[in-house]
Amino acid sequence: MKYYKGYKYVVAETFSLQTAILGFTVQDKLTNIQPDGTLTVQQWYPWDGNSGPVLDVKSSLEASCGHDVLCDYINMGWLPGYLQPLVDQEYYQIAVAKGMWWRRARARMLAIRWYMTGKGAKRFTRKVLEA
Numbered sequence: 431m432k433y434y435k436g437y438k439y440v441v442a443e444t445f446s447l448q449t450a451i452l453g454f455t456v457q458d459k460l461t462n463i464q465p466d467g468t469l470t471v472q473q474w475y476p477w478d479g480n481s482g483p484v485l486d487v488k489s490s491l492e493a494s495c496g497h498d499v500l501c502d503y504i505n506m507g508w509l510p511g512y513l514q515p516l517v518d519q520e521y522y523q524i525a526v527a528k529g530m531w532w533r534r535a536r537a538r539m540l541a542i543r544w545y546m547t548g549k550g551a552k553r554f555t556r557k558v559l560e561a
Contacts, residue, residue, distance in 0.1 A: 489530035
């Protein structure tokens with residue numbers, strides 16, 4: 431059996447988010463983004479929650495899930511890397527829309543940007559493990 435380590439959550443019900451990532455079409459088995467910026471995440475998509483030493487709270491879960499999907503797209507080469515700052519901004523926009531205090535959302539977004547420019551930039555290359 432082969433598997434990946436590091437996932438904390440699994441989407442229980444398909445949902446969509448409106449993003450500012452326009453003009454791209456990407457689709458895999460569990461996610462897709464349309465040219466109008468609609469990001470759809472299907473049931474069973476796994477993700478690891480918020481990065482770093484922050485608590486996962488209701489107002490951040492959709493934001494962290496959407497951010498992970500978009501970062502996966504960049505890491506797979508399906509979206510261009512120059513979109514990373516806009517992808518990080520999406521975390522902020524979604525978190526605020528879900529009720530997070532804007533200052534907290536901004537602090538988290540800045541932490542994500544800092545993390546993604548350092549060791550975090552390599553975090554999506556998960557090692558395949560065998561049992």
